[in-house]
Amino acid sequence: MSAYLRIGTLFSVLFLNCALADTPSDLWSLYVEASREDPVLQREQAFHQASQQREQEARGRLLPQLSLSNTYSRSHQQYEQGRLLYNGSSHGINLRQPLYDPAVWRSYERFRELTEQQHLAIDDTQKQTALQIAELYFAILAAEDERDLTEAELQATQRNQQRIQALFKRQMAMLTDVLDADARVAELQANLLDAVNAAQTSRDAMAERIGRPVEEPLKRLGTQPDFNQLRRHEVDWVAKALQLNPALRSQEHGIAAAEHAVREAKAGHLPQVSLNLTAQRSDLGYEGNPSPESTNLIAAVGIQLPLYSGGSTRARSAALQAEQQAASHDYERLRREIIRQTRNAQLKVETAPARIQAATQALQAAIKSRQAAERAFELGVFNAVDVLERVRDEFRSRRDLLRSQYNYITQLLLLYRWSGTLSEQDLRTVSKLLHE
Known part of the structure; x- marks a missing residue:
């Protein structure tokens, strides 16, 4: 009976895997998987702990x-008179409380800043992961669009090739037309192989981030996606980025930690004061000699003042000051990069709707131009090269429209990422634009 149960369980697992492979995934579901499995994010979480x-x-x-x-x-x-054999014991408890120890306090302040820095680094990594998953998702869609459109263009070109060959047999087309059609078909067949490889490479890149093969179909944009529900209007994106970008805020805490480290090193020249409370009960005397049992209660205040350490304290302070300056330079470099990247993304977002509109109009014109060229070819007005060029223009326009839509979404997410406002809700909103 157990063998039958194992076989039944195996078939159930296989059936479940097949069902999951046929279930389309969207951007949000893949991001959730990446949040659990992405080693980059897990590494930052381990550093935070x-x-x-x-x-x-x-x-x-x-x-x-x-x-x-x-x-x-x-x-x-x-x-000389004999020997003495005895047992002895001593029991003590000691309580030490630092009263004034600037090095220890500043060390605590430094690690507190480092913890906050790492917390913000996790936030920045999560936003970067969300952006990268979105970029990979639409890279897969773009690669598969290229594959599908190349295959459709190949089929359309082959139909024209057959028509040209039929006309050539009736001496109604020239040999150059046949050769041009054959060359275009061969080119598209090679392009199709490249497109298939590119689509698989894009899926492999996504699989690297989520830790499993991505073989299921992905949901796609609808015919007329409403991008307004994703768009946020901000007066000054640069000011928002300088205020909220988690990487920049993380650097600020890094600079503060470096300042505390310098102060901790300089505290090596300052005194230390501590309170010591000791209770001891012992029946051992000097050099282990037996003595009557006694109880000692001691309260002491200790003061330690460093005088000379061979210059190591001063050298350590100088080295940490140099590291603080390096952290300040890193902060300034990142601040300038954030300003540039935010402005660049904002400009692309502002021009993206016009680009989508232009691509839509270009596609409509290309479809009409291809249809007119095919009719003109049948009437003998156009040659085969003209028809093939119109077919190519139509499919190029389809690619441009899809890519302009994908670029608009990724540029919006990129703008939100640099401004520090990218959230999981943005990915949910993008997923609502996707359909099976």
Whole structure:
């Protein structure tokens, strides 16, 4: 019976996998998978966990330090008069509380800034992952559009090739027309192979991010997608980016952490004050000699003032100051890049609707031009080259329209990513524009 159960389970799993392979995926579902499986994002999350623990470690050095000591001994002493054999023990508890330790406090402040920096780095990585998944998604659609349109163009060209060959047999077309049609068919067949490879390469790139083969069909844009529900209107995108971009804010915390590190190093010249409370009970005396059991309660304030460390404290401070300057330069470089990228994305977003409108009109004109050329060829007004050129123009216009729509969406998401406003809701909105 168990063998039959295993066979039934196997067929159930295979059936489920086949069903999933036929279920179309959209942008949101693939992003959810990437959020779970993307090693880049998981790496940043691991770094964040490590920074949280280091902050806790630094905070623990500010809190009371409690230690317990127990000593058990058995002593054998030899004298001229004889020997002495006895057992001894000593028990103690010590509490140490730093009262003034600037190096420890500034170390805690530094790790607190580093934790916040890593938290913002995760936010930036999540936004970057969302953008990259969207870019890969539409790259797959564009590659498969290229494949499908090339195949359709090949079929249309082959129909014209057959028509030209039939006319040639009736001496109504020239040999050059036949040769041009044959050359165009051969070119499209080669282009189709490249398009098939490009489509598979695009899916492999997506599979690398989500950790599984992407073999199911993907949902596509409708015939007249409403991009207005995705568009947000902002007066000053650059100001928004400088305020909200998580990578830039992460750099700000990195600079603050570097400043605390410099102050921590300079604290090596400052005194340290601590309170020590000790309780001890022992029956051991000097050099382990037996003594009556005694209890000692000690309260002490310790002051430690460093005088000279061979110049290492000053050198460490200078090195950390140089690292702080490097962090400031990185911040300025990133700030300038964000300004440039935000403006560039904003300009492309503003011109994208006009480009889509122009591509739509160009496609309509190309369809009419191809239809007119085919009728003119039948009447002997156009030659075969004219017809093939019109077919090529029509399919080029179809490609341009689809790519302009994909570019509009990705440029919008890119603008939101640089401005720090890209959210999961944006991906959900894009997914609503997709249909099976």
